[in-house]
Amino acid sequence: MKNYFRLGLLIFLTPVLLWLVLLIVIPHIELLLMSLKGTDDYGNPAWTFSHYATFFNEKIYWYTFVRTAVYALATTFLTFLVTFPVAFYITKIVSKKFTGFLTILLLMPFWVSELVRVYGWMILLRESGVINHILISLGIINTPIEMLYNDVTMMMGLVYTSMLFMAVPLISSLEGMDDSLIEAAHDLGASPPTIFFKIIIPYASHGITSGAIVVFMLALGNYLTPTLMGGKNSLWFTEQIYNEFIASFNWNQGAAFGFLLLLLSSFIIWAGLKLTRQELGRALS
Amino acid sequence: MIRTLPQSGLYKIAFRFYVVLFYIFLFAPLIITCLLAFNDSSFPALPWKGFSLDWFLANGPDRVGLFHDRSNLSSIVVSAQTAFWVSLFSVVVGTMGAFLFEQEDFPGKQGLYFLALTPLVIPGVILGISILLTANSLGIYFEDNFGLDVPFLRPSFWLVVLGQFSFITTFVLLVVSARLKKFDRSLEEAALNLGASRFEVIRYITLPFLRPALIGSGAVAFLMSFENFNTTLFLVGSETTLPINLYLQVRDGSTPIINAVSFLLIVSTSTIALINLLLSNRKS
Known part of the structure; x- marks a missing residue:
């Protein structure tokens, strides 16, 4: 009996986790990361707050x-x-x-x-x-x-x-x-x-x-x-x-x-x- | 104040006047849009030049009616296909979510439930751009590391389906959960005692009980997907959905063909909505 219930939990949990992690959590982390990515003075990729600075300066x-x-x-x-x-x-x-x-x-x-x-x-x-x-x-x-x-x-x-x-x-x-x-x-x-x-x-x-x-x-x-x-x-x-x-x-x-x-x-x-x-x-x- | 208490005449009249005005405000744009679909004029405007079905049926050379306009027709088909897949996926996953949150117990359940509700309070535009960014980064990753080109990670039909699915599932989850809350669990226990397996119980007892909620939420999911604009805007590829296609036409100047599309939309959605309402009223 117990086994059935754990299997049930797994079957219900997997699609819900996939939905929330792949389509909600990861995309919003990616949104944050993308907003912090830029290039340094030499044109190499670097982390930067410049996009937020643009927002406050303009x-x-x-x-x-x-x-x-x-x-x-x-x-x-x-x-x-x-x-x-x-x-x-x-x-x-x-x-x-x-x-x-x-x-x-x-x-x-x-x-x-x-x-x-x-x-x-x-x-x-x-x-x-x-x-x-x-x-x-x-x-x-x-x-x-x-x-x-x-x-x-x-x-x-x-x-x-x-x-x-x-x-x-x-x-x-x-x-x-x-x-x-x-x-x-x-x-x-x-x-x-x-x-x-x-x-x-x-x-x-x-x-x-x-x-x-x-x-x-x-x-x-x-x-x-x-x-x-x-x-x-x-x-x-x-x-x-x-x-x-x-x-x-x-x-x-x-x-x-x-x-x-x-x-x-x-x-x-x-x-x-x-x-x-x-x-x-x-x-x- | 209310119907059982004495009311002054002025109060009643003023209130009724306001409500009538409100309903005129509500319906004026829709009625005008429908009427002007039948005006025999090249612009969606008055004066009335007589009744005409040109904007539905004409086939050139001066006017091209909706039924001969390939771009609008194909966008209707794209929207219907999108809505079909979105409602199918979101009803399946939303129902699983309802079972998960109503009938199972596991650590972190509250937190996960909160997370499952957030798509309702995230603006659609943000969902659209963050899914676009992720799909794009994944696409670059696959290309750089494996030399693979994954077409659906670019703005495309399936990306639109995923983007709409991501928040419509929450609506299904809420509707099905509300119905599942009313379910008498002793029915399940009885079946389990009589030797049914967990999945036989769900198949023969719980799902039939949920049927009205599944059909209702499926219809709502279909409509929400069919008319979604904000999320779709950023994910759409070469196969444009109807709202995007209409937006491009409205932005660049309008012809009564938009009225013809709108007329069909208004008639068909209100029919679906009415059937849905009547069914749910009869069931409850």
Whole structure:
């Protein structure tokens, strides 16, 4: 009997170890090593911090880095603001027979590729786009306005592409909440803001944390939305990585940027978990 | 506040207004994209010039519809093949991982579980470049030491499959684990007592119980792979997947053929998603 179990362990453990060691651990060590490789004054291979020095010395690089971090945090916060009322409406206000339908309707657009969704916004917003056409035919404006390629549009695009990952955990945590908690507070004379901040938000905090982690990570690592909706001025850090890899073919510099981005995302997620006193395993499952 | 409590009229109306706006915001880009696939115009823009199937069916000389556009058609095939292999591998390994973490005990289990979750919080771009770097270094190593040229270590079909597999497996692992947690282990013990081997138990008792989770996570894995962009971007070779191919077209100016592809994508993915949802609702 014992033998079977050890054999079982081995059979389950081997593919999982292969997956994690070969595709997760080794590649990230390689990323770190590549970022530290360079050439010395004579052109021989050597270990060096020069790629990190470049990052700190060139203003444009760390400016983009900070900008990306701030915008990704802002995206996370805005996504929460936009989706929370909808999640609350679906789970607590609308008559129960519509809950399932509205939830499915909410999920549908996110099964479609992000590229298609961004493309849809481009058709709507660009200078020759649908919204401009409608505004002009209604006589509201005379000349078309370019609504793409600015920060506001880019943020809207990022919020749009991330909403699902906030909505799903919010809906599932609010669904698990017993309505009588709110009723009791109401009967005892609590005002709506008190109920909201003292009961609903603490109860949903688990869902908020897991949603926020995923949204932040996706916004930080997004490439499509900033390049297509933000255009040349978007200055998103993943574009710098892409440029180093594909355009300049400077893989060591690109690896350094990649490693910095990885550090940033790990740090912010770690800090978020610490602040809300949660563990990664619990927040993600 | 909530449905069981008295609500003021303004509160109700304002809330409903907001939710309606939200759903318009949600669907506007998709609906417009679909509509303009049928516009009889050379640009994906208004004004409406009449209904036309040109962007699906036309075969030159002015317009080439989707069904005659070799580059888009072949990228759809590449994406489907990629998604097939990714979902197959990730369901197999993810399920093994679920058994490992739910039913086995070994030193370092917590640490390994934590490691298995990390792909969810690593940005896709980083996964892409680190796998690219590793594959490239391995390729150079084989070439220098053994004079071997290993084609799949260069950006290629199988490298894309590996890159997507590396994080999609975690999703499968989470979905299957959640189902396995609900499994009543006394069923297994009964079978073991009756003389079944460990693998007979898994084959005839545990796997049938897991079937909905396996099908569901397989479908999700397929869709995630089919539409993945970030990781694929760095690993793709000459066989471009659909999202990469569409990106290149959108970046360099657009024709309604992109709308036609999008229309098909929207219709087919929402059908798969709906079937998946209905099946999982019926099962639970």
